[in-house]
Amino acid sequence: MTDTTGTTLDLGAQTKALAQLVAGVGDDQLADPTPCPEYAVRHLLGHLAGLSAAFRDAARKDLGTTTDTSPGSALPDLAPGWRGELPEVLDELAGAWRDPAAWTGMTRAGGVDLPGEIAGLVAVDELVIHGWDLARATGQSYHPDPAALRACHAFLAASADDPQRDAIFGPIVTLDADAPLLDRAVGLSGRDPAWTGKP
Numbered sequence: 001m002t003d004t005t006g007t008t009l010d011l012g013a014q015t016k017a018l019a020q021l022v023a024g025v026g027d028d029q030l031a032d033p034t035p036c037p038e039y040a041v042r043h044l045l046g047h048l049a050g051l052s053a054a055f056r057d058a059a060r061k062d063l064g065t066t067t068d069t070s071p072g073s074a075l076p077d078l079a080p081g082w083r084g085e086l087p088e089v090l091d092e093l094a095g096a097w098r099d100p101a102a103w104t105g106m107t108r109a110g111g112v113d114l115p116g117e118i119a120g121l122v123a124v125d126e127l128v129i130h131g132w133d134l135a136r137a138t139g140q141s142y143h144p145d146p147a148a149l150r151a152c153h154a155f156l157a158a159s160a161d162d163p164q165r166d167a168i169f170g171p172i173v174t175l176d177a178d179a180p181l182l183d184r185a186v187g188l189s190g191r192d193p194a195w196t197g198k199p
Contacts, residue, residue: 011097011124013145015090018048018131022086024140030078034137035195038075041137045086046076048130052089055123058109059096059116067108097123121155128152129189132182136195144182153181156188 022045030042039047054066079085096102103116114122128144129152135142144152160172170190175183183193 008097008100008103009120009124009147009151010094011127011145011148012091012094014124014127014131014148015052015094017142017144018127018134019087019090021131021134021138021140021142022048022083022090025134025138029138032137033197035133035191035197039133041134042078043076044130044133044137045082046078047071048134049079049082049086049089050076051123051126051130052086052093054109055119055126056089056093056096058107058119058123059093059099059102061102061105061107063108068111070111093123121151124148125152125155125189128182128185129191132186132191137197142182149181149185153185153188156185160188 025041025045030040030045032041034041034044036044036047050066050069051071054069057064057066097120101116103120105116106113107116107119108114109119109122128148131144132142134140172190173187173192175187175193179187179193186193
């Protein structure tokens with residue numbers, strides 16, 4: 001994706017925001033629920049590690065195991081060194097998408113071939129929405145990068161009428177037009193912005 005100046009979107013601010021959330025997760029929170037019904041916090045963190053490696057390699061056009069594996073093929077979990085490795089792979093992800101060539105041509109992620117620009121937008125969506133998931137599950141405040149949030153919302157809004165979207169996202173949670181942009185993006189992703197994890 002390019003902005004009005006013709007430069008590609010830098011994911012660095014968003015990956016840093018996510019890395020700060022990761023640092024704030026307590027060991028006693030790893031089994032807690034998240035807005036992703038099938039994931040506890042540990043599974044969400046494992047998913048973030050996997051998708052970050054996949055989209056890093058998708059940007060590099062380094063296709064293989066990381067880019068070919070469907071995210072639904074197994075329940076993700078944490079590697080032993082996750083506290084150091086996850087921030088590192090997030091940083092590598094941002095670096096890979098700083099190359100303008102990442103946004104061009106074809107690549108692959110999750111076993112699906114797609115244009116580089118679309119892969120970049122999917123990466124942005126994953127980083128923004130799963131950042132909200134992690135923050136909400138662990139009781140942390142969340143301030144996504146404004147440019148990444150705008151791109152995420154635009155990406156989700158563009159697919160709102162696509163009949164195939166429910167295979168990826170849950171049913172849209174409709175909010176007032178004056179609701180915060182993050183809440184509207186979360187609603188478009190099929191999540192309830194009021195989620196607390198409490199029965």
